[in-house]
Amino acid sequence: MASDFTLEELQSATRNHGMPLEGLAYATTPPGMHYVLTHFDIPRVDPGTWRLEVDGRVARSLCLSLEDLRARPRVTQPVTLECAGNGRARLEPRPHSQPWLDEAVGTGEWTGTPLGPLLQQAGLLDDAKEVLFSGLDRGEQGEIVQWYQRALSAADSLRPEVLLADEMNGAPLPPQHGFPLRLIVPGWYGMAQVKWLHRITVLDEPFWGYQQNVFYRIAQDDDDPGVQLTRIYPRALMVPPGMPVFETRERLLSPGPLTLHGRAWSGWGAIARVDVSTDAGEHWHQSELEPPSAPHAWQAWSWTWEAEEGRHELLCRATDAAGNVQPLWPRWNLKGVANNAVQRLAVRVRHEPEA
Amino acid sequence: MASDFTLEELQSATRNHGMPLEGLAYATTPPGMHYVLTHFDIPRVDPGTWRLEVDGRVARSLCLSLEDLRARPRVTQPVTLECAGNGRARLEPRPHSQPWLDEAVGTGEWTGTPLGPLLQQAGLLDDAKEVLFSGLDRGEQGEIVQWYQRALSAADSLRPEVLLADEMNGAPLPPQHGFPLRLIVPGWYGMAQVKWLHRITVLDEPFWGYQQNVFYRIAQDDDDPGVQLTRIYPRALMVPPGMPVFETRERLLSPGPLTLHGRAWSGWGAIARVDVSTDAGEHWHQSELEPPSAPHAWQAWSWTWEAEEGRHELLCRATDAAGNVQPLWPRWNLKGVANNAVQRLAVRVRHEPEA
Numbered sequence A, B: 001m002a003s004d005f006t007l008e009e010l011q012s013a014t015r016n017h018g019m020p021l022e023g024l025a026y027a028t029t030p031p032g033m034h035y036v037l038t039h040f041d042i043p044r045v046d047p048g049t050w051r052l053e054v055d056g057r058v059a060r061s062l063c064l065s066l067e068d069l070r071a072r073p074r075v076t077q078p079v080t081l082e083c084a085g086n087g088r089a090r091l092e093p094r095p096h097s098q099p100w101l102d103e104a105v106g107t108g109e110w111t112g113t114p115l116g117p118l119l120q121q122a123g124l125l126d127d128a129k130e131v132l133f134s135g136l137d138r139g140e141q142g143e144i145v146q147w148y149q150r151a152l153s154a155a156d157s158l159r160p161e162v163l164l165a166d167e168m169n170g171a172p173l174p175p176q177h178g179f180p181l182r183l184i185v186p187g188w189y190g191m192a193q194v195k196w197l198h199r200i201t202v203l204d205e206p207f208w209g210y211q212q213n214v215f216y217r218i219a220q221d222d223d224d225p226g227v228q229l230t231r232i233y234p235r236a237l238m239v240p241p242g243m244p245v246f247e248t249r250e251r252l253l254s255p256g257p258l259t260l261h262g263r264a265w266s267g268w269g270a271i272a273r274v275d276v277s278t279d280a281g282e283h284w285h286q287s288e289l290e291p292p293s294a295p296h297a298w299q300a301w302s303w304t305w306e307a308e309e310g311r312h313e314l315l316c317r318a319t320d321a322a323g324n325v326q327p328l329w330p331r332w333n334l335k336g337v338a339n340n341a342v343q344r345l346a347v348r349v350r351h352e353p354e355a
Helices: A007-015 A021-025 A066-070 A115-122 A210-215 B007-015 B021-025 B066-070 B115-122 B210-215
Strands: A052-056 A062-064 A075-082 A105-114 A130-141 A144-153 A163-168 A182-184 A197-203 A235-238 A251-253 A256-265 A271-277 A299-307 A310-320 A343-349 B052-056 B062-064 B075-082 B105-114 B130-141 B144-153 B163-168 B182-184 B197-203 B235-238 B251-253 B256-265 B271-277 B299-307 B310-320 B343-349
Touching: A007 B007, A021 A235, A021 A256, A052 A115, A062 A115, A066 A105, A066 A163, A075 A163, A105 A115, A115 A163, A115 A197, A130 A210, A144 A210, A235 A271, A235 A343, A256 A271, A256 A310, A271 A299, B021 B235, B021 B256, B052 B115, B062 B115, B066 B105, B066 B163, B075 B163, B075 B256, B105 B115, B115 B163, B115 B197, B130 B210, B144 B210, B235 B271, B235 B343, B256 B271, B256 B310, B271 B299
Parallel strands: A052 A197, A251 A343, B052 B197, B251 B343
Antiparallel strands: A052 A062, A075 A105, A105 A163, A130 A144, A130 A197, A163 A182, A235 A256, A235 A310, A256 A299, A271 A310, A310 A343, B052 B062, B075 B105, B105 B163, B130 B144, B130 B197, B163 B182, B235 B256, B235 B310, B256 B299, B271 B310, B310 B343
């Protein structure tokens, strides 16, 4: 694996952060441990003057304050979010962007009002095709100065699970998670979860935008139209067992029985099985899998290993109800997205010296 | 500057995270934006069974629950914390550890009970020399398996500003900031702010420990006894003006008057002045500096620049009341600590195209 990360990649990595994998122990990720990826700066928004505008191909434009939104029907749902770039740093040659390894994930309890009834109140006109969501974050990417913008089809926007969330884990959104309002599209990669949302525009034609048509797609080269990213491909991750070596993050464990555990998720359906290997993939063992606690939240799995002295490589691999299976090795693409290759954890089992 | 960051450095950088520098706009840093550095794993502690033990060279050993601690006199104080490794990634050759650039800082409102009265209640014996603080985080570093441990002299432990904090910004400590209890030693680098604190041991001899005697010291080579790190050397940072380029973090601004602003701090006294340069250090301008809002919190500064089209390098430089001045360029040491060289920000001023 390449090890020539650039200063530009490091600048991203010290701003953005993953969920330390011991965070997999929590069904609901504490906010400061949840992954964060911001394309531009984190805006500081005055909630008193902030408004949500709804316009475009609607019968009635709306302009809503935070109080207006909070007076609407409220729903709370746990949703697992994952950055589409998770795993990018393991590709060779490496697409240069935020260099995630495995940790760009988290599960929040998101509270807000469903989007669909609000769009129905505005009244989608017959020619409504897509709904565009605009954030207050702005900058240059791909040589284009832009506000962060993403669109959904009108049909996807009206799905009952799509939320306008103003709370995370029972508190107002932290600034880095989109205060005062973000879109939550359960099951989709993070690029759809527009933060610092301030405008919803109904369009009568497909949106063309950098974050929609250029960056977040699976393509082999610039001429390949590729496939726009939507839902999250399955992934299982393991709580790193034992204790870490600071410098290498290798794990040190004592011999004997040890319950390996973690979580798994997919945007294409429930997880059907998680398999574990302790010999770099030669043999696989089906783990015990908990049923989903909610339609769009990760599921816990566990499997007990009889750890023997020596060095081992631990793997875990999820299969979802739609039949998607994690690949054993990364599949390259131009932007380094949707690399859901299995996690590989180096562990050293030994009789542990006293500290 | 080197750009061959290793996988091991990246593994640290995706776990730990700095404060995105737009966070300098907040006098009190939101918890998820405050820098985090954990040597080992983030322990998950059951507050019901957790106890703080006070033992060693004391007249009466103590064993305190979280409720016991919360029933004691409580103090809230804003304290600026900075990692001793801030700036490490700018050294050449680069010491390999967490590769911070400028962002390992944050200011929390820490609430807890002063340590001194608790030590007096336990009763330091006449031969008490140092006080050792042990966290629940454990792993291997420098080929030594260890619990995270740091000591203070008995005199420093009794300073009135030293706190046992169980709240950050009015809420229980987040897991990554040391839940349920951490030591707060205002003015000192982060290595002294022991998280997941569970034992305080009074010693009749100097503590020898990896984090005390090996890692956190300014030394030129392994044979140099060097100087143990204590207080924070002065630093000023600027809110990056304008908007960012995603890939490079270069800043784009429009021509015209622009107020540059930021914060500055030192563990050796109040900040006496912050100077700003917009021409890579050829000319300096004294900024307007706000008085300290609290003895151990950063101070706001600002200066208005008439930005002209072109590329510029912006610098800011703090001087503290003790006469310490930030160096213009990094000063190398073996562990890459206490590099408080001035921030250098690349900006491009141009008439901004419409997005």
